[in-house]
Amino acid sequence: MxxxxxxxxxxxxxxxxxxxxxxxxGAKEKNITVVVREAASGTREAFDKVVTxxxxxxxxxxxxxNTVYNTTKSAVQQTSxxxxxxxxxxxxxxxxxxxxxxVNDGVNVVKVGGVTPSNETVLSGEYSIQRPFVVMTNANxxxxxxxxxxxxxxxxxxxxxxxxxxGVIFLEDETKRANAGETAIPVIEYSPLENLPxxxxxxxxxxTSMEKFxxxxxxxxxxxxxxxxxxxxxxxxxxxxxxxxKVIEDTTGNTIGLSSAKVADEKIHSFNVCLDAVAVVVNKxxxxxxxxxxxxxxxxxxxxxxxxxxxx
Amino acid sequence: xxxxxxxxxxxxxxxFTAAAVLCIIAVAAIFVFLIVKSLPxxxxxxxxxxxxxxxxxPDKGDTYAGESLAGSYGIFTMIVGTLAATVGALLLGxxxxxxxxxxxxYFCPRRLKRxxxxxxxxxxxxxxxxxxxxxxxxxxxxxxxxxxxxxxxxLATSIILxxxxxxxxxxxxxxxxxAVPRSYYEGAVxxxxxxxxxxxKTCVPAAKSGITASLxxxxxxxxxxxxxxxxxxxxxxxxxxxxxxSFRVMTANIVMEMGYAGEVQEGALVATGVVLxxxxxxxxxLFSLVSKKTVRAAVKPKNKTVVRKKTFHGVARLRDRFGNIxxxxxxxxxxxxxxxxxxxxxxxxxxxxxxxIFAQGLPHLxxxxxxxxxxxxxGSENITIFPSIVSTLMAVGLSLLIAIPIGVMTAxxxxxxxxxxxxxxxxxxxxxxxxxxxxxxxxxxxxxIAFVGLLGGKSSILAGSLTISIMLxxxxxxxxxxxxxxxxxxxxxxxxxxxAGKMRTIFKVVLPSAxxxxxxxxxxxxxxxxxxxxxxxxxxxxxxxxxxxxxLDSGATLAVALYRLAGEGWYMQEAYATAxxxxxxxxxxxxxxxWIGGRLRKxxxxxxx
Numbered sequence: 001m002x003x004x005x006x007x008x009x010x011x012x013x014x015x016x017x018x019x020x021x022x023x024x025x026g027a028k029e030k031n032i033t034v035v036v037r038e039a040a041s042g043t044r045e046a047f048d049k050v051v052t053x054x055x056x057x058x059x060x061x062x063x064x065x066n067t068v069y070n071t072t073k074s075a076v077q078q079t080s081x082x083x084x085x086x087x088x089x090x091x092x093x094x095x096x097x098x099x100x101x102x103v104n105d106g107v108n109v110v111k112v113g114g115v116t117p118s119n120e121t122v123l124s125g126e127y128s129i130q131r132p133f134v135v136m137t138n139a140n141x142x143x144x145x146x147x148x149x150x151x152x153x154x155x156x157x158x159x160x161x162x163x164x165x166x167g168v169i170f171l172e173d174e175t176k177r178a179n180a181g182e183t184a185i186p187v188i189e190y191s192p193l194e195n196l197p198x199x200x201x202x203x204x205x206x207x208t209s210m211e212k213f214x215x216x217x218x219x220x221x222x223x224x225x226x227x228x229x230x231x232x233x234x235x236x237x238x239x240x241x242x243x244x245x246k247v248i249e250d251t252t253g254n255t256i257g258l259s260s261a262k263v264a265d266e267k268i269h270s271f272n273v274c275l276d277a278v279a280v281v282v283n284k285x286x287x288x289x290x291x292x293x294x295x296x297x298x299x300x301x302x303x304x305x306x307x308x309x310x311x312x
Numbered sequence: 313x314x315x316x317x318x319x320x321x322x323x324x325x326x327x328f329t330a331a332a333v334l335c336i337i338a339v340a341a342i343f344v345f346l347i348v349k350s351l352p353x354x355x356x357x358x359x360x361x362x363x364x365x366x367x368x369x370p371d372k373g374d375t376y377a378g379e380s381l382a383g384s385y386g387i388f389t390m391i392v393g394t395l396a397a398t399v400g401a402l403l404l405g406x407x408x409x410x411x412x413x414x415x416x417x418y419f420c421p422r423r424l425k426r427x428x429x430x431x432x433x434x435x436x437x438x439x440x441x442x443x444x445x446x447x448x449x450x451x452x453x454x455x456x457x458x459x460x461x462x463x464x465x466x467l468a469t470s471i472i473l474x475x476x477x478x479x480x481x482x483x484x485x486x487x488x489x490x491a492v493p494r495s496y497y498e499g500a501v502x503x504x505x506x507x508x509x510x511x512x513k514t515c516v517p518a519a520k521s522g523i524t525a526s527l528x529x530x531x532x533x534x535x536x537x538x539x540x541x542x543x544x545x546x547x548x549x550x551x552x553x554x555x556x557x558s559f560r561v562m563t564a565n566i567v568m569e570m571g572y573a574g575e576v577q578e579g580a581l582v583a584t585g586v587v588l589x590x591x592x593x594x595x596x597x598l599f600s601l602v603s604k605k606t607v608r609a610a611v612k613p614k615n616k617t618v619v620r621k622k623t624f625h626g627v628a629r630l631r632d633r634f635g636n637i638x639x640x641x642x643x644x645x646x647x648x649x650x651x652x653x654x655x656x657x658x659x660x661x662x663x664x665x666x667x668x669i670f671a672q673g674l675p676h677l678x679x680x681x682x683x684x685x686x687x688x689x690x691g692s693e694n695i696t697i698f699p700s701i702v703s704t705l706m707a708v709g710l711s712l713l714i715a716i717p718i719g720v721m722t723a724x725x726x727x728x729x730x731x732x733x734x735x736x737x738x739x740x741x742x743x744x745x746x747x748x749x750x751x752x753x754x755x756x757x758x759x760x761i762a763f764v765g766l767l768g769g770k771s772s773i774l775a776g777s778l779t780i781s782i783m784l785x786x787x788x789x790x791x792x793x794x795x796x797x798x799x800x801x802x803x804x805x806x807x808x809x810x811x812a813g814k815m816r817t818i819f820k821v822v823l824p825s826a827x828x829x830x831x832x833x834x835x836x837x838x839x840x841x842x843x844x845x846x847x848x849x850x851x852x853x854x855x856x857x858x859x860x861x862x863x864l865d866s867g868a869t870l871a872v873a874l875y876r877l878a879g880e881g882w883y884m885q886e887a888y889a890t891a892x893x894x895x896x897x898x899x900x901x902x903x904x905x906x907w908i909g910g911r912l913r914k915x916x917x918x919x920x921x
Contacts, residue, residue, distance in 0.1 A: 239571030
């Protein structure tokens, strides 16, 4: 056993040393590292369903209705915005996408088709890679007085400031606020009640991407009653699908769900409270790639183009 | 008087047996809950399509009620990925771990020894999430220089996993090496063997059972590791067909998609957990087949002449084989060089990981010490981890309270009452083997289905602690049993001869001598609770905003908080500061435990004389 073990360790050590020595070379241009999110992520869905070469999308259904992912198999998948950021910030050849509100100094934002993601370009639709932030309640249960009051607050333009805090875009357009089913959801006037309605804490579950927004909104709501947000809300965010599940299971009318992807379910009342842009990001040192078309994005993310220099 | 003692003995024995039975129940429960939950998915997808399909393209809209599936759910690429990563980890971490253990037991200067054991214990305490960030930011950027891609893939995964299984392999191998009677070594040296020969030809073979056990535990850890692997593997559902290409392991599949899964997809993820479980079963079976022989051979011969004969034969054989003096010299130096090299390397890794984290996080922590004790405010940028510190301490306390008594009692049952092998004992042992191999994310799934379900669907610190305490059981049992084994039989015989009952012997003689082992079990357990995140994510919740006031509240442990803080990329600096706190905590705990251990040992020596 010992001899085998010794030879094995010798082999490993040799490999490690070899790596150490070869570590000096490597002037050739390297392949693009495509960094994406996991298949179920809302950010990925928003990206995959917009990026196209005119014929295919990164995520689509084939003729028989099966879901097909056209993202390259050599892509690196990360499970959170934070790890995508780390991966792109530490790799000169990387390209990835994250929520616009999460962009930091470690990465450069790339224009898409000549358009920089901003409030105006997202609202006008010029910047097409975007997704709604959805607020959900159970359609078959009457909300408690407190939950209803908070929902009214979320329906009003009071949340505009909170959207700005969170780096997302407040939606005023009635038809764009509408989700599946309804035709128009207007922004309403809101004024606080005389007293904070009595009752249990409002349970809020769902998308982690909406954390900044909902925390700001919760704080703003609590302040107008001179109360503390932690005494009014029970906020635990573990993902959009949990939010959806909890809303469907809700029997007390006390649960509000958050989703960062479209919701189409007859058991759920929902509306789009904000829009979030998905920004395409590259490494800080990458100054050559500043503007990509949807077609070029498709080619990169599907693996048809593997070097930045090969882009036309 | 007599009957009173007899009753006590009976109660004692049944309590110990009950603890052992609990271990079996735990295993059974894990299987039953997971299988029941995943059956509809197996049925819908098709057993073989699921296992052998290599296309994983889930569709969130798929439901059990629906007529056909829009997505594809095949996990074969991930099965291959898991296997490859485990083998890689074993090649790196297992081998280094083995040599490090030999180094610690036989080559390390006494003064350095304490430093090294703290180093190893510390490596065990570093949370997997921290290893993950170390992997992304440090390891990948170094590997990317030679890799055709950004460095993620099989090699990066194997290195990270290798580092992570190192402490498990080292601490257990070392315990069993140090339990080899001194007479083996002395006999070999007396017969003319060099130090190195005596160590590798006499002492190591005698400790084979322990070393094999440590490797089994290492495999379990590598199979089940989640959070660190997710960050460096790349995670595309493809085969790992080179050292550097994006591939996915089964644990990663679960943790990546659970949060956003649709109905069939969730079932398929639980089913992935079931496959992982089956994997663990197979690995355990294989190992028990392989190690059966070595275990039998290594059973301590009680008779001194047998020892002498064995040593004599061993050394004689060795002399025949290595008659050549030059060769003898070579083996001696190579062995020593590897042992010392491995020891130094693990120290180096620790310095690297800790140095990296401190460089990233310490400045922020010093600038904003309020992060430690401040109060969370909604909608402000004042992040605080005070709630997570409280949650972590609560989880540590409760899980130790559950796992230590049950674990120690099971170990007592196995070592003091079950010296004859029978079917029940074999079942208990394999239950513990299985528990140690069950991946942490699978514990998370089980806790989510069982405990969170039982507690009304609300994640809570109670559910999280219950989950993790099952996970701690094997560590506690094994560590305690090893130290019980090392208590000389003459002590037991002496006590019994003086008229003490079995219970009295156990509590007054055996347990006190085994205390250092139990202490090390506690340290390992605390380290595990602090550093694990996968079992807590779906059982304790990931709330970092409210300080828990009871065990029924949810809360994030520090490791989960670290993941959450880094999650949206908003609070990276705070995340690194949290990592610094975590590591400092582990360091403090270790020093404290060592101090206590030292005092205990001194005290024990005092009473012996």
